[in-house]
Amino acid sequence: MQLSGRNQLKGKITSVDLGAVMANIKIEVSEPNVITAVITKESAEKLGLAEGDDVTAIIKSTEVIIGK
Amino acid sequence: MQLSGRNQLKGKITSVDLGAVMANIKIEVSEPNVITAVITKESAEKLGLAEGDDVTAIIKSTEVIIGK
Amino acid sequence: MQLSGRNQLKGKITSVDLGAVMANIKIEVSEPNVITAVITKESAEKLGLAEGDDVTAIIKSTEVIIGK
Amino acid sequence: MQLSGRNQLKGKITSVDLGAVMANIKIEVSEPNVITAVITKESAEKLGLAEGDDVTAIIKSTEVIIGK
Amino acid sequence: MQLSGRNQLKGKITSVDLGAVMANIKIEVSEPNVITAVITKESAEKLGLAEGDDVTAIIKSTEVIIGK
Amino acid sequence: MQLSGRNQLKGKITSVDLGAVMANIKIEVSEPNVITAVITKESAEKLGLAEGDDVTAIIKSTEVIIGK
Numbered sequence: 001m002q003l004s005g006r007n008q009l010k011g012k013i014t015s016v017d018l019g020a021v022m023a024n025i026k027i028e029v030s031e032p033n034v035i036t037a038v039i040t041k042e043s044a045e046k047l048g049l050a051e052g053d054d055v056t057a058i059i060k061s062t063e064v065i066i067g068k
Numbered sequence: 069m070q071l072s073g074r075n076q077l078k079g080k081i082t083s084v085d086l087g088a089v090m091a092n093i094k095i096e097v098s099e100p101n102v103i104t105a106v107i108t109k110e111s112a113e114k115l116g117l118a119e120g121d122d123v124t125a126i127i128k129s130t131e132v133i134i135g136k
Numbered sequence: 137m138q139l140s141g142r143n144q145l146k147g148k149i150t151s152v153d154l155g156a157v158m159a160n161i162k163i164e165v166s167e168p169n170v171i172t173a174v175i176t177k178e179s180a181e182k183l184g185l186a187e188g189d190d191v192t193a194i195i196k197s198t199e200v201i202i203g204k
Numbered sequence: 205m206q207l208s209g210r211n212q213l214k215g216k217i218t219s220v221d222l223g224a225v226m227a228n229i230k231i232e233v234s235e236p237n238v239i240t241a242v243i244t245k246e247s248a249e250k251l252g253l254a255e256g257d258d259v260t261a262i263i264k265s266t267e268v269i270i271g272k
Numbered sequence: 273m274q275l276s277g278r279n280q281l282k283g284k285i286t287s288v289d290l291g292a293v294m295a296n297i298k299i300e301v302s303e304p305n306v307i308t309a310v311i312t313k314e315s316a317e318k319l320g321l322a323e324g325d326d327v328t329a330i331i332k333s334t335e336v337i338i339g340k
Numbered sequence: 341m342q343l344s345g346r347n348q349l350k351g352k353i354t355s356v357d358l359g360a361v362m363a364n365i366k367i368e369v370s371e372p373n374v375i376t377a378v379i380t381k382e383s384a385e386k387l388g389l390a391e392g393d394d395v396t397a398i399i400k401s402t403e404v405i406i407g408k
Contacts, residue, residue, distance in 0.1 A: 003194070035129075060175075061105055066105050066125060072379040087155060090294050106176060124341065157293075193270060199332075207405055327407060329405075336379075
């Protein structure tokens with residue numbers, strides 16, 4: 001399946017922090033960039049996300065703010 | 069000003085495509101990653117965004133989807 | 137690839153309306169529900185979206201507002 | 205009040221899971237589709253959301269990603 | 273209908289700028305704050321949005337970034 | 341740094357409620373408007389957010405829904 005989401009950054013999970021409802025996932029995408037993703041705990045568990053996993057961070061282009 | 073948005077990727081604008089209301093901006097953030105941002109044409113003009121500008125792509129962590 | 141986005145509604149495209157930067161896509165997901173998606177024109181073209189295509193509408197759970 | 209949000213799916217709440225700050229709400233909108241919504245615990249309590257409630261899941265069209 | 277979206281700012285439309293797919297709407301919510309909303313042209317037309325209309329700007333709390 | 345996010349409401353924090361992963365922050369932006377922001381607990385701590393702080397609530401225009 002191809003996705004309309006233009007931004008797809010490949011990386012490796014460096015930490016998974018589970019709360020009651022949400023989870024904070026850190027993904028190292030390329031030196032020196034780390035992406036923080038907050039997803040449901042439910043999703044983190046269904047995908048079995050763990051440190052070291054190869055994943056893709058997907059971000060729709062309308063969600064990006066530019067600072068200059 | 070510091071921002072709560074966890075993801076702040078520094079890069080350089082490689083193209084600016086203006087529509088009537090929206091604008092599509094390409095930002096090279098690190099080999100081989102390019103971020104596409106869609107912002108208002110109004111913002112693109114107020115910030116004077118142009119090819120070659122050094123900018124930061126800011127993405128709130130709740131906006132990231134993970135694919136595995 | 138599995139996605140963390142919890143909401144994945146399968147449907148068929150019923151119309152594609154291209155603007156200069158954005159595109160408005162209608163997806164019939166199940167009687168009587170039609171999903172409207174606004175994506176970049178660039179994505180609509182790269183995926184070759186056309187009437188009759190079988191697609192999936194993906195929505196992160198943090199993007200849903202509840203009305204009661 | 206009419207809303208600009210194009211996607212308004214009527215359904216029934218099948219579960220409410222409260223965390224400290226957020227709440228995960230499942231809404232059956234039409235066979236076989238279930239919508240997961242993550243809202244603040246505060247909102248879930250102010251609206252008194254409970255299993256069996258008739259609700260509407262509202263999603264802005266810019267929040268939809270298309271997979272093909 | 274009550275909405276889970278915590279932020280509901282009442283105001284008056286001061287301008288409507290229609291593009292091919294999207295529309296840029298300015299809403300004066302309280303001195304000196306003006307809210308800019310980008311919605312589909314389709315929604316702007318279905319709601320018949322025009323200068324002087326009393327409207328509410330609704331923003332989900334997960335969409336707010338804090339700067340300090 | 342200037343931001344493309346059109347909506348920047350200045351205000352004062354009136355409460356900070358920390359969960360395991362997320363935090364609920366209330367910001368009084370102008371009588372009678374209070375903005376609720378949900379950000380990561382991590383961000384709330386890194387910015388040292390506390391009652392009484394002068395902050396800015398930043399909202400991208402594509403995130404606003406209009407009710408009429």
